[in-house]
Structure formats: C-alpha cells, structure tokens
Amino acid sequence: MTDLDLVVRASRVIAGPGEVGRCIGVKDGSIVAIEPLTSDLSAPVVLELSDQEVLLPGVVDSHVHVNDPGRAQWEGFASATRAAAAGGVTTIVDMPLNNIPPTCDVPALELKRKTAADQVHVDVGFWGGAIPGNLPELRGLHDAGVLGFKCFLLHSGVDEFPRLDPDELEAAMREISTFDGLLIVHAEDAHTIEHAPTAHGATYSDFLRSRPRGAENLAVAQVIELARWTGCRVHILHVSSSDVLAMLASARREGVRITAETCPHYLTFAAEEIPDGATAYKCCPPIREAANRELLWEGLRDGVIDLIVSDHSPSTPDLKAFETGDFGVAWGGISSLQLGLSAVWTEARRRGFTLIDVARWMCHAPAAQAGLRRKGRIDLGYDADFCVFAPDDEFVVDATTLHHRNAVTPYDGRPLAGVVRSTWLRGEEIDVHAAPQGRLLTRGGA
Numbered sequence: 001m002t003d004l005d006l007v008v009r010a011s012r013v014i015a016g017p018g019e020v021g022r023c024i025g026v027k028d029g030s031i032v033a034i035e036p037l038t039s040d041l042s043a044p045v046v047l048e049l050s051d052q053e054v055l056l057p058g059v060v061d062s063h064v065h066v067n068d069p070g071r072a073q074w075e076g077f078a079s080a081t082r083a084a085a086a087g088g089v090t091t092i093v094d095m096p097l098n099n100i101p102p103t104c105d106v107p108a109l110e111l112k113r114k115t116a117a118d119q120v121h122v123d124v125g126f127w128g129g130a131i132p133g134n135l136p137e138l139r140g141l142h143d144a145g146v147l148g149f150k151c152f153l154l155h156s157g158v159d160e161f162p163r164l165d166p167d168e169l170e171a172a173m174r175e176i177s178t179f180d181g182l183l184i185v186h187a188e189d190a191h192t193i194e195h196a197p198t199a200h201g202a203t204y205s206d207f208l209r210s211r212p213r214g215a216e217n218l219a220v221a222q223v224i225e226l227a228r229w230t231g232c233r234v235h236i237l238h239v240s241s242s243d244v245l246a247m248l249a250s251a252r253r254e255g256v257r258i259t260a261e262t263c264p265h266y267l268t269f270a271a272e273e274i275p276d277g278a279t280a281y282k283c284c285p286p287i288r289e290a291a292n293r294e295l296l297w298e299g300l301r302d303g304v305i306d307l308i309v310s311d312h313s314p315s316t317p318d319l320k321a322f323e324t325g326d327f328g329v330a331w332g333g334i335s336s337l338q339l340g341l342s343a344v345w346t347e348a349r350r351r352g353f354t355l356i357d358v359a360r361w362m363c364h365a366p367a368a369q370a371g372l373r374r375k376g377r378i379d380l381g382y383d384a385d386f387c388v389f390a391p392d393d394e395f396v397v398d399a400t401t402l403h404h405r406n407a408v409t410p411y412d413g414r415p416l417a418g419v420v421r422s423t424w425l426r427g428e429e430i431d432v433h434a435a436p437q438g439r440l441l442t443r444g445g446a
C-alpha cells in the first residue's frame with residue numbers, strides 16, 4: 001500500500017474483540033490498513049509504541065457540559081477540548097443546557113456551533129434539548145444535525161431549561177419517534193424529590209436522603225413504559241441507583257429500545273467515604289453506598305449498563321460553597337473530563353476487567369449510542385482517532401495542573417492508574433498549544 005500518511009506499530013492494539021499486535025495504516029484521517037506486526041507498511045510518520053503502551057480507540061465522551069456561550073467561566077470549548085485531548089478523549093458530545101440560551105431551537109444550535117468553531121481540539125457533537133413548548137422545534141434540530149434530545153423530569157438546576165411533565169414527556173417521545181430520533185433522559189422523579197427531606201447542611205448522608213433512589217427508580221419505570229407505548233428510542237443518563245438494573249434488563253428483553261450509562265464517580269467513590277462538607281462530590285443523582293457501586297459494576301459486566309461517560313459538569317469554585325460545605329446550596333456537578341479514562345481503568349482492573357472492556361464502555365458503545373459511525377473503533381474505514389495509553393503507569397491527580405477551567409474535582413489528590421501518553425485525531429497527534437484541529441460533528445456526518 002502506498003501513500004499512507006501515518007503508520008502505527010504496536011504490540012498491543014485494542015481492535016475487534018481483543019488485544020493484538022498490529023501495524024495500522026492511515027490515509028486522509030481514516031484507517032485504511034490493519035495488518036500483522038510483521039507487515040512492511042511505511043509512511044512519512046511512523047508511531048512505534050513500546051510494550052508498556054496500548055493503542056486504544058480515542059475515547060468518546062457523550063456527556064459533557066461545556067456551558068458556552070453564556071457560562072463560559074464554568075468551562076468553555078477551548079479548555080474542555082484541551083482537557084479531553086489530555087485525557088485520551090477524541091470526541092465529546094455537548095449537553096444542551098447550562099449554556100445560555102439552551103440548545104432548544106435551531107438558532108441556539110447555530111449560535112453554539114459558531115461559538116465552538118475554531119476553538120475545538122477534539123471533535124464535538126451536540127445534543128438538543130426537549131423542554132415544555134419546544135415540540136415544534138425538535139424536527140428542525142434533528143434535521144440540523146443534533147444527535148438526539150435531552151430532557152429532565154425534575155428541576156434541571158438552571159431555570160432556563162425546565163423539566164417535562166409526564167404528558168409533555170409522552171408528547172416529546174411521540175414526536176421524536178416520528179423521525180426515529182433518540183431521547184436521553186435525566187431520570188429522577190420530581191414529586192419523590194419534593195417529598196424527600198430537603199437538602200441542607202454539610203452532612204453527606206443528609207444530602208443522600210434528599211435524593212432517594214426511589215426517585216430514580218420511579219422515573220426509570222415511567223420512561224420504560226412510555227418508550228414501550230411510543231416506540232421511541234430512549235437512553236437513561238447517569239444511572240446511579242442499582243435498583244434500576246433489573247428494570248432495564250427486563251424492558252430490553254421485552255423489546256423496549258433502551259440503553260443506559262453510568263459515570264466514573266459512581267464507580268469510584270462511595271457515600272460512606274465522602275467527608276462532610278466535601279461539596280466537590282455533589283452531583284445529581286448522587287453518589288450512593290459502596291454496595292450500590294459494586295452492583296453498578298455488575299451491571300457493566302452483564303451489559304445492562306452499556307457505557308461510561310463523564311457527565312463533566314463544572315462550575316466556578318464559589319458555586320461549590322466550600323466555605324460552608326452546604327450540600328443544599330452547592331452546585332451539583334462533578335468535573336472529570338480529563339480523568340475519566342484513568343479513573344475507570346483504576347477501578348476496572350482492580351475488579352478483573354481488561355482494557356477490552358474499558359474500550360467497549362468508553363469508545364465503542366458511546367459512539368454507537370450517539371450514532372457516530374466513524375468513531376470509537378480501530379477498524380477499517382473508521383477515523384484514525386487513537387489514545388496511546390500506558391496502563392501500568394500511575395499518577396496522583398493535581399487539580400491545578402488539569403486543563404479544566406476550574407481546579408475543582410473530587411479526584412484531587414487521588415492516585416490513578418493509566419497515563420495518556422498521546423492522543424491522535426484523524427491521524428494527527430493533538431498538540432493542545434497549537435491551532436485547534438477538531439471538527440463539529442452532525443448526525444449522519446460522522
């Protein structure tokens with residue numbers, strides 16, 4: 001084969017169903033050859049991995065809050081995509097809220113694309129929003145290239161992105177099913193939360209009681225039934241309550257088109273270990289008990305949970321209320337975009353999982369769920385997006401050295417396994433200090 005731009009030689013490549021030695025040829029940003037390690041493929045640029053390094057597909061993080069325009073001081077496209085690249089992530093999908101205006105109509109999507117253009121170091125796709133009153137906008141957003149629609153079933157945390165009530169949820173699903181779109185749902189039931197004790201003060205167990213697993217269980221059951229009636233494809237965001245796993249499994253057996261994700265923090269931390277006042281750990285739904293965490297890992301093992309994404313949801317430090325440590329007033333969201341791969345690998349290998357599993361949860365499955373057909377795999381015809389990963393290296397997280405705009409993360413000071421040595425986007429090594437080379441992705445176009 002002639003005229004390749006890049007050849008990668010690695011004794012450990014996560015490709016297909018296993019870990020294999022391969023020589024990979026890249027042309028015009030795509031993988032065009034996958035041959036045995038003995039192959040004599042050549043190119044002007046040759047990347048040779050050591051035996052301590054593994055070639056992974058670039059991570060696809062389909063749950064990121066970039067917050068730009070409107071709240072760019074919370075994150076922003078330049079800082080978010082630098083952090084992504086440093087963490088082995090080559091594609092993010094941006095959530096439709098916390099930015100102002102929220103991405104609930106085509107002009108808002110166009111404004112967001114204009115804001116992101118020329119700033120992104122990795123590829124970026126967009127979710128649209130489903131809120132009360134924007135039913136007529138959904139088809140237009142779909143045609144304009146959003147990958148699906150997010151909705152909330154309780155207060156979202158920001159007033160400009162209201163929740164859907166059950167009738168509005170059903171109407172949104174009926175509309176989205178007319179073009180076989182995807183609805184992704186923050187599943188906590190508003191009434192259950194209203195009847196739970198109010199969150200206030202610095203005691204984590206009080207905060208946990210204010211976000212009971214029953215709220216999540218009830219909301220997931222409701223989404224399952226509506227998906228059954230309407231035929232709409234649905235996805236449950238950030239599963240935190242292990243109670244929902246059995247419901248998800250039975251719904252899927254019965255043909256309901258439903259997928260689910262969880263996040264590194266639910267798989268790493270445990271409520272029993274969260275210090276009082278440590279609001280860096282506040283997120284919604286909340287981090288639950290250690291026993292619950294182990295059941296989430298079993299859900300991944302069984303395939304009931306399809307994927308792991310960061311739900312990177314930063315804010316400025318003042319909104320985390322560190323002076324009082326009051327969980328009632330602190331912003332609910334955890335920053336981890338740059339750390340997701342290492343955080344998951346640290347906990348996964350401890351439980352006997354391999355990088356093949358991690359690549360399935362963090363590369364293949366999120367790409368498939370978001371409909372990104374050229375992403376998430378090292379295979380012919382896919383984008384040459386790679387993460388060079390040293391799984392046995394370790395580091396201690398220092399929040400101040402991360403590319404996140406704000407140095408707040410519950411992982412600060414935590415030792416993690418697995419170091420990202422370099423990240424490659426469409427055949428080029430990402431240099432976060434050089435001109436950004438990322439592209440904006442649209443549904444069907446990537």
Ligand SMILES: [Zn+2]
Pocket residue numbers: 063065095311312313
């Ligand atoms: Zn989120």
